[in-house]
Amino acid sequence: MLSIKNLNSYYGRSHVLQGISLEVPAGKITSILGRNGTGKTTFLKTLMALTDRSTGAVVLDGQDISSAQTHQRARAGIAYVPQGREIIPDFTVRENILMGSFARADRKHVVPELVGELFPYLVENFDRQGGLLSGGQQQQLAIARALATGPKLLLLDEPNEGIQPSIVEEIERAIVRLNRELGMTVILVEQNIAFAREASDHFAMMEKGRIVAQGPIPALTDDLVHRHMTV
Amino acid sequence: MFDVIFIGLSLSSILLLVALGLAITYGAMGVINMAHGEMVMIGAYVAVLSSIWLGANFLLAIPIAFVVTALFGLVIERLVVRRLYGRLLDTLLATWGISILIQQAVRLEFGLTFFGIHIDGLGPGLQNVTVPSYLQGTVSVAGLEFNGYRAFIIGVTLALTALTWFILYRTSAGVQVRAIIRNPKMAAACGIDVKRVNALTFAFGSGLAGVAGVMMSGFKTVFPDMGATMVVDGFMVVVTGGVGSIFGTILSSGLLGEINALVAIGTNDIIARAVVFAVVIGVILFKPNGLFSYKGR
Numbered sequence: 256m257l258s259i260k261n262l263n264s265y266y267g268r269s270h271v272l273q274g275i276s277l278e279v280p281a282g283k284i285t286s287i288l289g290r291n292g293t294g295k296t297t298f299l300k301t302l303m304a305l306t307d308r309s310t311g312a313v314v315l316d317g318q319d320i321s322s323a324q325t326h327q328r329a330r331a332g333i334a335y336v337p338q339g340r341e342i343i344p345d346f347t348v349r350e351n352i353l354m355g356s357f358a359r360a361d362r363k364h365v366v367p368e369l370v371g372e373l374f375p376y377l378v379e380n381f382d383r384q385g386g387l388l389s390g391g392q393q394q395q396l397a398i399a400r401a402l403a404t405g406p407k408l409l410l411l412d413e414p415n416e417g418i419q420p421s422i423v424e425e426i427e428r429a430i431v432r433l434n435r436e437l438g439m440t441v442i443l444v445e446q447n448i449a450f451a452r453e454a455s456d457h458f459a460m461m462e463k464g465r466i467v468a469q470g471p472i473p474a475l476t477d478d479l480v481h482r483h484m485t486v
Numbered sequence: 487m488f489d490v491i492f493i494g495l496s497l498s499s500i501l502l503l504v505a506l507g508l509a510i511t512y513g514a515m516g517v518i519n520m521a522h523g524e525m526v527m528i529g530a531y532v533a534v535l536s537s538i539w540l541g542a543n544f545l546l547a548i549p550i551a552f553v554v555t556a557l558f559g560l561v562i563e564r565l566v567v568r569r570l571y572g573r574l575l576d577t578l579l580a581t582w583g584i585s586i587l588i589q590q591a592v593r594l595e596f597g598l599t600f601f602g603i604h605i606d607g608l609g610p611g612l613q614n615v616t617v618p619s620y621l622q623g624t625v626s627v628a629g630l631e632f633n634g635y636r637a638f639i640i641g642v643t644l645a646l647t648a649l650t651w652f653i654l655y656r657t658s659a660g661v662q663v664r665a666i667i668r669n670p671k672m673a674a675a676c677g678i679d680v681k682r683v684n685a686l687t688f689a690f691g692s693g694l695a696g697v698a699g700v701m702m703s704g705f706k707t708v709f710p711d712m713g714a715t716m717v718v719d720g721f722m723v724v725v726t727g728g729v730g731s732i733f734g735t736i737l738s739s740g741l742l743g744e745i746n747a748l749v750a751i752g753t754n755d756i757i758a759r760a761v762v763f764a765v766v767i768g769v770i771l772f773k774p775n776g777l778f779s780y781k782g783r
């Protein structure tokens with residue numbers, strides 16, 4: 256699905272990602288784990304060409320997108336749900352979702368039916384301003400916006416960070432459902448090991464801008480977690 | 487008194503046409519285009535030249551000026567501004583250079599003076615445009631006398647502001663522009679071609695300034711440096727209204743135009759300008775993000 260070879264990424268002069276190689280299999284959830292500040296977000300941003308500069312090869316379904324710009328990557332089928340959600344506060348819920356549709360191949364401005372099934376709250380509140388939603392609802396909105404791009408691959412950056420427990424479960428269920436029922440490929444950055452183990456098929460552990468361990472999820476031992484994640 | 491308010495309104499209109507373009511380009515791209523005033527100047531010269539050479543009607547000069555200045559804007563964006571995104575000072579300097587270049591091009595008649603060729607309507611001198619008779623004189627409505635030409639300026643501005651509003655809030659292109667103003671990176675991640683939309687936005691803003699130039703040519707003399715003060719005035723409006731707020735830009739051009747007219751009528755233009763500067767400085771001191779800011783830059 257997504258094949259990444261020797262990816263390096265920079266903010267100005269600081270060299271943050273250092274030679275990342277990873278195969279992301281189709282139809283699976285791959286979790287990216289690691290301490291704060293190791294470059295997980297930078298990894299996802301680099302996949303979207305949102306850092307200042309990057310080198311290395313990124314191939315999506317046989318299509319080399321290494322030098323594609325951000326909007327071209329979105330149109331190639333990668334959808335990004337950023338850490339901190341970044342919805343547009345003075346756009347309505349509908350406008351926020353439809354923003355995603357600029358990446359659709361057919362350019363149709365429609366809210367996918369799926370959004371109504373996964374997050375009925377959003378559909379019931381189409382005309383509310385995005386900024387008036389709670390953190391959890393904004394997270395759902397950011398996922399809905401990503402789904403509106405009609406993606407092959409979904410990048411989720413800590414979708415449960417700082418969200419009220421009642422909604423966490425709803426979002427976790429939605430992620431699992433997108434993958435199991437609809438076969439969506441997901442790269443998930445996650446701090447909650449329990450959820451990562453439950454939901455994902457593969458993992459990659461990062462430390463200081465490199466991948467230090469990767470494999471199928473059963474290979475994610477407590478020892479690995481302790482070594483690379485406890486502060 | 488009513489008269490003065492009406493004059494203020496027509497000044498505000500010109501200010502608004504100049505400032506709208508700046509507000510959108512500064513809001514969406516964070517670019518300060520010092521050559522924006524030259525778009526006003528080019529618009530005014532389009533009015534001069536089209537009346538001399540095409541025998542064209544003053545009204546026809548409006549769409550011609552829009553197209554010509556929009557194309558100028560497109561070329562400036564492609565050749566210079568695009569390469570300098572995120573480098574505010576470099577853009578400032580480069581577009582200032584462009585503004586001087588354009589002024590000299592008009593003054594030297596695109597270099598033809600060196601060959602002893604003179605094009606009527608260009609050159610260092612002052613030019614005048616005659617407004618057609620049906621726009622002169624006064625119209626009286628409900629017992630009040632309106633200066634016809636000022637009413638015309640206000641009408642054109644209202645129409646163009648409505649058009650801009652419509653594009654921004656009712657079309658897919660407008661959604662893209664507003665998304666870029668709010669969050670360019672997320673806009674790109676949603677598949678919006680930020681560079682392309684920015685180029686078109688830049689062209690549209692330049693076109694509006696060009697129309698402002700045509701309007702100005704009807705009541706002011708036209709000369710190569712006339713744009714220099716316009717860019718300053720335009721930015722005062724944008725900063726006072728709040729970067730990123732179209733509504734703020736509209737209100738602040740109204741405010742500054744009226745203050746200018748009211749003070750000028752009691753005293754003179756120079757004192758009026760000083761008062762406007764004082765108001766702007768006051769606003770920046772007490773509300774650094776402007777009267778209606780969404781976010782500071």
Ligand SMILES: Nc1ncnc2c1ncn2[C@@H]1O[C@H](COP(=O)(O)OP(=O)(O)OP(=O)(O)O)[C@@H](O)[C@H]1O
Nearest residue numbers: 266269271289290291292293294295296297298338
């Ligand atoms: N815009 C930026 N400019 C410069 N350096 C940055 C920028 N964003 C992140 N960094 C640096 O890059 C490194 C990796 O940051 P990143 O945000 O990718 O980490 P992370 O693993 O996502 O952390 P967290 O778990 O806190 O979200 C950090 O050292 C950070 O300081």
Ligand SMILES: [Mg+2]
Nearest residue numbers: 295296297338
């Ligand atoms: Mg992060």
